[in-house]
Amino acid sequence: MDYDIAIIGAGPAGLSFALSLRDSGLKVAIIEKQPAESLQAPAYDGREIALTHLSQKLMHAHGSWQRLGDGNIHPLMAASVLNGRSDYRLHFDAPANSKGPLGYLVSNQNIRRAIFAEFASSEAATLLDNTNVQHVRTDASGGYITLDNGTTLSASLVIAADTRFSATRNQMGIASDYNDYGRSALLCVMEHEQPHHHTALECFFYGGTLAVLPLDEYRCSVVITVNSAQVSELLQMSEEAFNNEVAQRLGNRLGSMKQCGERYHYPLVGVHARKFYGERFALVGDAAVGMHPVTAHGFNLGLSGQDLLASEIIKACKNQRPFWDNQVLAAYQQQHMPNARVLYHGTNTVVGLFTDDRLPARLLRTAVLRISNHLPPLKQAIRHKLMSEQHPRLRVF
Numbered sequence: 001m002d003y004d005i006a007i008i009g010a011g012p013a014g015l016s017f018a019l020s021l022r023d024s025g026l027k028v029a030i031i032e033k034q035p036a037e038s039l040q041a042p043a044y045d046g047r048e049i050a051l052t053h054l055s056q057k058l059m060h061a062h063g064s065w066q067r068l069g070d071g072n073i074h075p076l077m078a079a080s081v082l083n084g085r086s087d088y089r090l091h092f093d094a095p096a097n098s099k100g101p102l103g104y105l106v107s108n109q110n111i112r113r114a115i116f117a118e119f120a121s122s123e124a125a126t127l128l129d130n131t132n133v134q135h136v137r138t139d140a141s142g143g144y145i146t147l148d149n150g151t152t153l154s155a156s157l158v159i160a161a162d163t164r165f166s167a168t169r170n171q172m173g174i175a176s177d178y179n180d181y182g183r184s185a186l187l188c189v190m191e192h193e194q195p196h197h198h199t200a201l202e203c204f205f206y207g208g209t210l211a212v213l214p215l216d217e218y219r220c221s222v223v224i225t226v227n228s229a230q231v232s233e234l235l236q237m238s239e240e241a242f243n244n245e246v247a248q249r250l251g252n253r254l255g256s257m258k259q260c261g262e263r264y265h266y267p268l269v270g271v272h273a274r275k276f277y278g279e280r281f282a283l284v285g286d287a288a289v290g291m292h293p294v295t296a297h298g299f300n301l302g303l304s305g306q307d308l309l310a311s312e313i314i315k316a317c318k319n320q321r322p323f324w325d326n327q328v329l330a331a332y333q334q335q336h337m338p339n340a341r342v343l344y345h346g347t348n349t350v351v352g353l354f355t356d357d358r359l360p361a362r363l364l365r366t367a368v369l370r371i372s373n374h375l376p377p378l379k380q381a382i383r384h385k386l387m388s389e390q391h392p393r394l395r396v397f
C-alpha cells in the first residue's frame, strides 16, 4: 500500500483529522484539488462560524486555536431568539459562575488559515495539492484512488472529507438523506449604531430568518435566509437600500446599519449520510453530515466526529488491531451518528416551524418560546451543548 490512510479533501475537517493522527505513526496522505497557496491564504467567504467549547478544546489540542490570533476570536456572551415583530424573546446567557462565554465566533477564513498553518508546520501527512480525485473503490485488500492525471494511489483506509456534495460518498454507494430547503443564506458584515453586547440574535419572520452574529462591539455579521427566488433581489439592492432593509427587519434594535464588505450567498442544502463507513472507508465533516447553518453546528459536528474516528484508530493501533477494520469504523459511527441525527433532524424541525408563516405555526412558535423560557432544564441542556468540553454521549436508536 502507498499509504496507511488517504484523506480526500483538505478542508477544515480533513486537515483536523490529519492533525489528530499526527502522533499515530501512520503514513497519511491528504489529497486536495486546490493549490496549497489557496489553503495557506484562503479568501474571506462571509461565514462567521460559531464554535462550541468542545471545538475550542479540540482546536487548542491540535495547536490551531493558538494560531487564530486573539483579535480574530469574538466571544459570544448571550443569545436571544425572537418571533416575528414581538419583543418577547427566548434568552440564554453564560451562567454567572461559568469560566467563559457561551461560545466563540471566528471567520471560516481564519479557521481554515490557522488549521492549515498548523498542518503545514507539522509532519502530520503528505499533502497532494492541485490533485483532483476522480474515482474511489475499496475491497477487502484496501482502497484505490484514481487521480485526474490517471495515476492510482492505494491506502489501507480511505477517508472522504470532500464537502457535503461528496462525490466519493456517492461512488462508494452510501445513500444519504438530502434536503434542499429551497432557501438561500445571504451573509454580510455590517457596522451599527448601538452596541450588541456580544449577544447573538435569531429573528424568525417573513417566512425567513435574520441572525446577528456579534463581532466587535459595533460590528456584526448579518445572516438573512430567504426563499431562493428572493435572494437576487437582496443581492442587487443598492447599499443604502440594503442598510435600511436590514435595520427595518431588525426593528431598529441596533440602530442604523452600514454594510462593510461584500454580500455573499449560499443555497441551503442539508445532507445526512445513512452510514458513516463502508469497507475500508469512512466519512468525516460535511461529507458525513452537512447541516443547515441556523443552529450553527456543521463544523462543530465535523470536528467532534473526526476526533472520535481518530481516537478509535489510535486505540486500534495501540492494541495492535487493524485500524481499518469494520469494528473500528462501526465504533466511530456508534458514537457520532446518534448526536448527528438528533442535531440534523432537530435543526430541520426548527427550520420548518420557524419559517412557516401560517397562523398555527406562528402561534405554536410563540408557545414554544414561552414554554422554553420557563423550562430551566431545556435552557440548561442547550447551554450544556454549547459549553461542554466533552463529546455528547447518546444511545444508538
Ligand SMILES: Cc1cc2nc3c(=O)[nH]c(=O)nc-3n(C[C@H](O)[C@H](O)[C@H](O)COP(=O)(O)OP(=O)(O)OC[C@H]3O[C@@H](n4cnc5c(N)ncnc54)[C@H](O)[C@@H]3O)c2cc1C
Pocket: 008, 009, 010, 011, 012, 013, 014, 031, 032, 033, 034, 047, 048, 049, 050, 051, 108, 131, 132, 133, 134, 161, 162, 163, 164, 167, 185, 187, 266, 284, 285, 286, 287, 293, 296, 297, 298, 299, 300, 301, 302
Ligand atoms: C452560511 C454558512 C454558515 C455556517 N455557519 C456555521 C457555524 O456557525 N458553525 C458551524 O459549526 N458550522 C457552520 N457552517 C458549516 C461549516 O462551514 C462546514 O461544516 C465546514 O466548513 C465543512 O468543512 P469540511 O472540511 O467538511 O468541508 P469543506 O470545507 O467543504 O472542504 C472540503 C474540501 O474537499 C476538497 N475536495 C472536494 N472534492 C474533491 C476532490 N474530488 N478531490 C480533491 N479534493 C476535493 C475541496 O476543495 C475542499 O477543500 C456554516 C456553513 C455555511 C454554508
